[in-house]
Amino acid sequence: MPLSEKSNEEISKLLAEFGIKHGPIVDSTRKLYEKKLEKAMETAPVKPSSDKTFYREEEEEITYITYRSPIKQEGHAEAVKRRFHNELDGNRESDHVAEPPIQFANRTANHSVAHKPIRKSGGSMWKVVRLLLLLAVLAAALYYAYIYLINNAENPFGIQ
Amino acid sequence: MSTTSQKHRDFVGEPMGDKPVTSLSGIGETLGKKLEEQGFDKASVVLGQFLLLKKDTELFTEWLKDASGANSRQARSCAQCLKEWCDAFL
Numbered sequence: 001m002p003l004s005e006k007s008n009e010e011i012s013k014l015l016a017e018f019g020i021k022h023g024p025i026v027d028s029t030r031k032l033y034e035k036k037l038e039k040a041m042e043t044a045p046v047k048p049s050s051d052k053t054f055y056r057e058e059e060e061e062i063t064y065i066t067y068r069s070p071i072k073q074e075g076h077a078e079a080v081k082r083r084f085h086n087e088l089d090g091n092r093e094s095d096h097v098a099e100p101p102i103q104f105a106n107r108t109a110n111h112s113v114a115h116k117p118i119r120k121s122g123g124s125m126w127k128v129v130r131l132l133l134l135l136a137v138l139a140a141a142l143y144y145a146y147i148y149l150i151n152n153a154e155n156p157f158g159i160q
Numbered sequence: 161m162s163t164t165s166q167k168h169r170d171f172v173g174e175p176m177g178d179k180p181v182t183s184l185s186g187i188g189e190t191l192g193k194k195l196e197e198q199g200f201d202k203a204s205v206v207l208g209q210f211l212l213l214k215k216d217t218e219l220f221t222e223w224l225k226d227a228s229g230a231n232s233r234q235a236r237s238c239a240q241c242l243k244e245w246c247d248a249f250l
Contacts, residue, residue: 023214
């Protein structure tokens, strides 16, 4: 079911599950929260509410999420920017000011919403165990083949 | 603070009453018109949205950029302005 069809309550519940702080979900705020949820779901498709540890062998990379306080950064960036722009345009709006540093700060902000990464060290443990099992089977097969050959060589006439 | 604009100080210095949306720092003619089209015709209505978002400047900034097409600097300027107004008068 797409987000736009969910009820306000369901949206609220989802936001809580993804650890996104939010106010009331009303017509004027809903669109914003839907966007936030979409982003959060992209980065973290598994719901963080369950306590199970998932083992996945396909994805080995671990994503470390750094929790920063983007407000402080932005505040600093803003202060710097303001110093530049204050003289120039004061209060007038200038729609075409590009702001790469602030965009970056926003991105880190979005990451802070994502939940803690799934532990995947168990996945590599399984790999090692499987490898050992495979080796054991191989060794057993070789051993039997060897015994068979030895028996045949020792008493080739035993049967007769 | 020396880094705030005159418009910011003017807004933060007194109750907003029925001031137009363009009295908010960061909101000029163009953005003001876009906001008015969506029903945000007074600064106090924008304050209402700010309060609904729990005075979270980050959320508010995001909303304002979406709703009015403001750039980051304008949106943050407006958020800062409302935040300080709240600190003083709420």
